[in-house]
Amino acid sequence: MKNDRLLRALLREPVDRTPIWLMRQAGRYLPEYRQTRARAGSFLDLCRNPALCVEVTLQPIARFGLDAAILFSDILTVPDAMGLGLYFAEGEGPKFERPLREEWEIRNLAVPDPEVELRYVLDAVREIKAALADEIPLIGFSGSPWTLACYMVEGGASSDYHTIKKMLYARPELLHRILVVNAEAVTQYLNAQIAAGADAVMLFDSWGGVLSERAFAEFSLAYLERICAGLTRTARGRRVPVIVFVKGGGLWLERIADCGADAVGLDWTIEIGRARQLVGDRVALQGNMDPAVLLATPEAVRREARAILAAYGEGTGHVFNLGHGISQHTPPEHVAVLVETVQQESAQYHPTTSP
Template identity: 60%
Template sequence: MRKAPIFPGKTGVYSGDAIADNRNHRKTSGPSSEKIHDLLCKGSKAMDKVDDRATLANIFTMAEPKTSVLKNDRLLRALARQPVDVTPVWLMRQAGRYLPEYRRTRARAGSFLDLCMNSELACEVTLQPIDRFALDAAILFSDILTIPNAMGLGLTFMEGEGPHFERPVRNTRDIDCLGVPDPETDLDYVLDTIRLVRRELNGRVPLIGFAGSPWTLATYMVEGGSSTDFRHIKAMMFEEPDSIHRLLLTLAQAVIDYLNAQVIAGAQALMIFDTWGGVLSTPDYQTFSLAYLQRIITGMRETHVPVILFTKGGGGWIEKIVKTGCDAIGLDWTVEIGKARARVGNEVALQGNLDPCILYASPKRIYQEVASILEDFGHGSGHIFNLGHGIQPHMDPERVGILVDAVHELSVPYHL
């Protein structure tokens, strides 16, 4: 763990007045996303033919299984807005309590946190939905609160109550005591899981790594766990904005280091979950969340591994989110995806955005809702089908399989 970065003051990049357009930096620094995508999918033999040292250094120095070739590249192609044969689909919380095999593995682990920290079992859980459904991507099984746990806040998960921190962050002294975790030592179990998953996948589908946004992590750290009113962090935000900025700056650096380490370990795409960004006003969202999301994307190494940003409740801000330089924007179900596409054009891909509760409905209704979203998005690439939030514990796995098959079946005409 190293010392947190020094806070430069509340002006500059943290001002809510404007978010600088970061897309040009992402597009011009290093090789193009299309070139990297092709090399990703072709494997190490293609890498050997690249004679540009900078390009090679920029692409994938992670511990990739050198013999694997990505057999299903739909997700990466869609993220690069390249042609695909069908719309790719993966689902938030696709590995979780709705699966009986997950529940059995969780019982063996002893607790949720023990499961996250056991690389072999976390790998097993990551692969369970891939073995069961025709999904187009795996997502690392972990939790967004691994970073604050590595900072020493004492994370526990109370049955029926969610996460709880023994030592919440409530004042400047608490913030000053925080350091930036070293992923290789403090979060090594996550990186080991990524390496195991890549080996076991053997190129079947790409692997998505992830982290929580600085604002979302800060809400849990200051509140001490889940919250419905966010009274502690909002009081600090309004009364002590400099303190919140110092906390967010520390977390942004921690997320940068963590995601870069995930890429080196083998993650082929990344997602940042800004679960609680939507509880902020527009000016506060720009100042306390979006500015730090942009900082993270700027701080990512020049590999240009595609990054998906998801702000729950952030449908009104997608034009601003585009300017961070992300490759895709995740949408919840309150946004019409066709209108969202019209608003952002071809600048980014869009992910989403089915109401997860459709999985409680009949197969016929699932097909109807899938058809509606596909029609709303329209023809062409740049759409990753997903739910607007995670699969819920009581959902039927059979319905999940029906959803995945419906996306592939019904999307064919949109890619001819």
Template identity: 60%
Template sequence: MTELKNDRFLRALLKEPVDVTPVWMMRQAGRYLPEYRELRSKAGDFMSLCMNPELACEVTIQPLERFDLDAAILFSDILTIPDAMGLGLYFETGEGPRFKKPVRTASDVEALSVPDPEKDLGYVMDAVRTIRTELNGRVPLIGFSGSPWTLATYMVEGGSSKDFRRIKAMMFDQPAVLSQLLDVLADSVIEYLNAQIKAGAQAVQIFDTWGGALSPECYKAFSLKYMEKIVSGLIREHEGRKVPVILFTKNGGQWLESMAATGADALGLDWTTDISDARQRVGDKVTLQGNMDPSVLYASPDRIRAEVAKILSDFGPGEGHVFNLGHGIHQFVEPDRAKVFVDAVHELSAQYHTQ
């Protein structure tokens, strides 16, 4: 087992002392990097890139060559599980992900089964193993999955949606059918993330991208309940270290207390939640990850540094903060602005740590 040369990300997730606040970016391996665009064009399409372990490894490591990041995140897609269930994932130019066989009826749900991670999603596990070898202890590797609710929205809608009319109709009219779908997805995510951990992921994040589209009652019943089931089913120690779990519900700042009670180690915040207020509300129960508005990266270097300084000051001294954007980095951001951001976090955060 290779020793980690930089473990401040894992230490921060467990509220242990660090020298500076660790930083990584959601979507840090992606379209804003010219080297990514070049590799994707060679691969032919997005899924060909995801399904080639060597190329997925190369993409994962690209941002680490440019920026002093404290973690790598597996290059993959949240829709790998529904794809492995045989729903026929494809990408329509300008439309995003689509499914040839959406899940609309009770019999559609009955036909679904939990994919075998090594057999049906072996390319993901091969990518994790390849990346861990290539990283050689440089920084920790984050594995991830979509939340059951978020995966279900794509599966029922047949792709992206602005109003979630089909899945919300199912939720209100056929709650038992939706619950059955969410159960099989929760079981699938548990198997999938545990396989990623066994393959070498050293922390995992659950992306609940569309949880914020729900009312408080529905969020707890149809999103949070299933994320809590996942957290309780995950391997929490591997290779002699704890494996931290991060929950991120976009537009979910109003539910932080309930999220903190799931047993997760950290909560992701988007930029609509004040990090000082969030810290007061959850206390020392969990680490907080976030939460700069990605659009700040369109601004001048001085403005980026000022925003980083403000968020660090709002969080205040002490442990339990992983700096990140409040959602994924935008594709039109200049890479040099991302470097300003990452460097500013390290430079300006040392004063808040006693180590």
């Protein structure tokens, strides 16, 4: 691979500069993405069209020269493949026609075959991988069992997670049933992405931070550990790194670092230098600029990027990223400033590695 900085940094191997990619780097802030989505007809139609997924996955690579591509898809494709009926309501985000409320529905929940119900995603992985031509790595991903369960039980996004938390405390055995199925589904799905060509995979636990510490350990972390233990870790002659991202998980960073992943993604609520002290050399760290910085001025973007690079300090094991996805209101030129700053100024933190 021509540029494998990301893979080497995730495995804490030497690099000549800090690699950078961005969560939601293909998205509505890019005018070219908006044009492609308009041609697709809807977000779901875009996700289900492998050729258009290739197009939007490559758009930020062509514009910014990032160190990795990430599959364009959605975390909710897995519960949709389970028959819950995913749709997107205008101005309200994702919703399910058939959320899991009845005990019989939960008992009947089954793991989908990724090569059948999710074939369109795997076709996109194969086509993106071919289009990249081994220039940079491709990251595959899935939602975590807990985060998927939140949508599956609530029926969509939630401000208080009232329904699923009621189930967690009143009927924990039902929630565990959902999580067991989700964990197996996610494991099979990510392994299928790896087989199709993904060079690294990432687990998004977007709602792990809404749990208490005990609940997080039982209903999220235990299933992240199960998935990490079941993933294919070698493909095409090299190790496949695994990244785990728990939004709001800074309080449990040391426990997350022991879940079996190669790297831990950080949101912006924990200082990356302190995070490095806490985890030592157990895992690489990915992050962790507040995405709102990109709404400010170019100088603010440069200042924050420099501060994060300096806080992490010398040595490998850092992948520069945001603490969550890019806002749709972000000026693309500010993203260009961020990428340029990291690419030009991070080499000083890798003094023992020649370009």
